[in-house]
Amino acid sequence: MSAVSYDTETTNLSRHRGNMFSFSTCTEGGETRVYRLDGNAVRVAISRLALEKLWADRQMAKVMHNLKFDLGFTEKMLSRVLDTGQTLHDTHKMSHILQNDHKGHGLKELCWELAGYPRDDETAIHKYTAGGRSYQNVPEQLMEKYQHRDAERTMLLYQFFWPKIQASKDFREIYQYEVDLQPVTLRMENRGVMIDRNKCKSLITELQAKTSKAMDEIESVVGERVSPNAAAFRYHLYRILDVPVTMKTKAGLPSTDQSILMEMRLERPHPLIELVLQYRAYSRGATMIESYLEKADTNDVLHPNIHTCQAITGRESCSDPNLQNVEKEINLQNPYPVAARKVFRPRPGYVNFHVDYAGIEMRLLIHYSGDEELVKICMEGGDVHLPATLIFFPEEYSSSTDPKHKKALRDQCKQANFAIAYGAQLPKVAGVLGLDMHTAGKRLSQYRKRFPRLGSLMGSAMEEVAQTGKVFTTFGRNLYIPTDQKHMGINYRIQGTAAEIIKRAQVRVHRYLEKNASEFHMLLPIHDELIIECPRHSLKDAREVLTAVAHEMTDFSNRFTVPLEVEVDVATVDWAHKSKYKLLEAK
DNA sequence: TAGAGTCGCGCG
């Protein structure tokens, strides 16, 4: 199949705020063309015709650098969905798969590095686009020159990267789901997430009042009006509390971060500590929620950018706004959390299902460790943290009759399990468990004897980095790691594998819903969770649909020695109020 | 006054 590169120029980076006004193409032979969709009517008509013709030709693969962007604007321009029956390519995704550790995957920089292709475009254009002005303000002749370049660059990258992707079966498969994920993600961004404007406003008012109250009280304690976020504040804090500096910032200054404040809070309580924690939490909460209001469209819907290949590990990320870090009601690190999730709501007439992978990180650690006893516990649906609990607290756990106490012990051992898998040594493990070194030492060696492979996960990943400069996941994705950072290998492997799982899951779930339950829509991935909306009049079908979705998300039996499972919650009012949702029993 | 770097903090 022959291919053509395709690049759009738009008046804004955000689809719901701008439109495309021009596009350019380049053939495999290097012929470039530029079309304008603005200006006189004849030119517009000719360009539109060319655009229609280009997308009508399904025998011609379209190559883009970040295809979600170009596809999204083109769909908006033509008012229809375009990915059906098309062969699409994305050179940005190729670059990420082939060289995840590269400092960036920008079109210009890549072509400069790979081919010495000139990259002075911006310097000529900058004075026309400074101050956030649209690229439509750039003189056409100048703009055109660089559009030819970008189309040519994209074709250049395609010709350079595509053979390397094709050379490996794993790469082909990884690349294919990354490409398939683009229109899926585009649909989620377009659908968006609804906020409750009134709840936002009242919460902002409340938080601003609390913020200024905290500020006033801080002033009366410190003696002058100084923000707890200001550099100067750190000296006031240590002077007033009269405590030694235990942690410093990168620049060698006394740290005033949360972990320090929480320690001080326990050892030397003082009203100033509470005020600082309150001020920081409330002011941050207020500005975050203000930003949601600014970014929402006229229907109170947020359209975030969901980046599928931004993180070095292959994880997704989210911006404008970031919906993957909205505060929960309870935060163990912060006694004054802002329950920001309550401003997110299902659309009128809808409910939201939150489907999350149960303990996926520990399951993957166990999979990669190959520990037979732990694998068996997973397969039988048992508690993988129980053996550790019985080793570290044999008497305490068995003889305790207080469920709270038992849970606390079990949670400490869960922490210890993660710590050991990520390379913790005796002092750290003893600290996590709250045991003296001697007792912890004896029990840890028992533990290591019984589960030797969990403790050697980090070591083997480090060895792999030392030998090859990378680790690879079950799916064959390469994750390059600096050789002076070998210890990161195990983390990259786990995080990268979980990312691949949920990416593949989204492609499958989208296909399932499109075919079988087209009124359901995915809204957002949050690393180990998918949020799916369902109209209330379809609730009678929801249990069957969600059970099928769960199957699509967890069906990796040929890849993992451990089973994957999901748990489902349903939110009817807002994202802070969820209840358990039971799936159908497996047949 | 815009951009870059640091710090701190939310989520996973």
Place this chain on the structure above:
DNA sequence: AAAGCGCGCGACTCTA
């Protein structure tokens, strides 16, 4: 040498 790591964003600070 090490319980690890990935993001995006706002406030602040300094520089050009």
